[in-house]
Amino acid sequence: MPKQRVCRILKAGEDALREARAALLAGEVVAIPTETVYGLAADATNGPAVARIFESKQRPSFNPLICHVTGIAMAKRFASFDPLSRKLADAFWPGALTLVLPLRDDHAIHPLVTAGLDTVAVRAPQGFGAELIAAVGRPLAAPSANRSGRISPTTAQAVADSLGDAIPLVIDGGPTAVGVESTIVKVDGETVRLLRPGGVAAEEIEAVVGRSLVRAEANAAIQAPGMLASHYAPRAQMRLNADHVAPGEALLGFGPVRIAGANAAKEVLVLSEAADMKEAASNLFEFMSRLDAAGATTIAVEPIPSSGLGEAINDRLARAAAPRGEK
Template sequence: MAEIVTTETGLDRALAVLKSGEVVAIPTETVYGLAGDATNGDAVLRIFEAKGRPRFNPLIAHVGSIEMATGIALFDPLSLKLTEKFWPGPLTLVLPARQPSTIHPLVTAGLDTIAIRMPQGFGRKLIDAFGRPLAAPSANSSGRISATSADAVAADLGARIPLIVDGGATQVGVESTIVKVEGGEVHLLRPGGISAAEIEQATGRKVLRRQGGAVQAPGMLASHYAPHAGVRINADEVRPGEALLAFGAERAKGSELAVAVLNLSETGDMREAARNLFEHLQRLDRSGAAAIAVERVPTDGLGEAINDRLTRAAAPRDFPQNRT
């Protein structure tokens, strides 16, 4: 099983693991990430192997400074404006990759673009000490629920990785927002911890949504973030054998018969709901319910990211629903 260390004591241990070409699970403000040296093909391959992640699905390169970012990507003025407002923080930018690149091609999945984010807290401190970008997708088996605590990482990946850095529960609870600037327009590739409204306010431009198309960034697969149990969204009633993921003060019909009930936010607070989303899904999944009914969650603000994750969790699965 993985060794677990704290953020207060684990920096040197994490650096040693990264320098050896291995991977380490680290806390960020969004979710826990499975980090490896983005310039080392063996390390990046270990990320894919530990997660069971398809290699056509690109990774985010995490940086510690704008200088590190501009060394691996070409920034337009609007993208730079977004970094000034939201970095460090839960915003990922998809940009043209600088050539020749020091980033291993596995990170970009062969694309001519690269996804970049500057995390807060321990993640940024680790990158600064390491001196190179870290590839760091969410620290969970591919397609499954993202981890928002060290315990969740250990339960899923503990037998496959050497080290987990415990920074407590994550602050945001959902992954970063991913945007791409093209032709002076801001395209939303994945909703996340920063709302489209916040981006529109910062840029003075309408955020455009993309429907379908090729995978350009992480989190764009139709089936993702899924528990073992089935998920049924926008439920107005609870069916026999189901658990209930509730939201707000009003309950779905039959909620008293649910196998288990957890509320994302009794007061309807979207930030609280985002923080609770993955942890509540994991707890309901462990209840033994055949399926999880999810009450309707508004789509405004962070609700867009929450509904995106729930929709992908409810999508038809291309992996087995076993509990082993």
């Protein structure tokens, strides 16, 4: 019988950096912390390594991955910047913004990363992820470090709970600061399209580019990660914009006032009593996981405004509540 992997959790630091670098250069996958969520990283130029990401996550191969880089100079090795995209990179990198850019003819990114598209999603992360990319010297493909379609992990333990022995190593950088995935945009001429709301609010991007973002249409063709209709889902069903809690339901709250029936909920967690969107985003996936573990068949969710980071929060909740036919 094949030898079973043992998933180890190693605290971020110099030893972790050396071990993660060696594993990635050997074609392995490593779960790493970023400021958004934990990512499952592999050398984006190594086909068998990238294939291990899809295998470990049980992710459909038509769903592209984000390439993580140290910054604009590394990204320009394989992608082309138009003036607006360059302006956005200057404003938000390193940080929680992903840009969808045309691939250069001489790029070395493996086609599995781009799902055969002629564009590539690129982000420059902060913290340990940035240090690791610099140490490896190559872009890292890194989707969220969880089973495909399930709740994204914001702690090292959440990664281990989701992927178990499917991966050999998790680097523990503590809870993630942002708590939701990156915002993804694509510049198309003079139009800037929002393909996925995330850790950078649309209003912040609009202030930099001086124009309104165009939202991706429902059921649009997949141009970037995170566009599947059903995604980020707990095992429990999700009931959004609830005005009451039904018997046996758990409750995901927002703000200082609870809806009717909250006292009888199986469990109650409030994303932010103060209605602070940053706090709510940072708590979202962890609280969804905790309510899911409480054993309720349904999680009722109180209404959350869609302004600022609320757009990203509501996007994740809508995909979590969608029919579960897709991974």
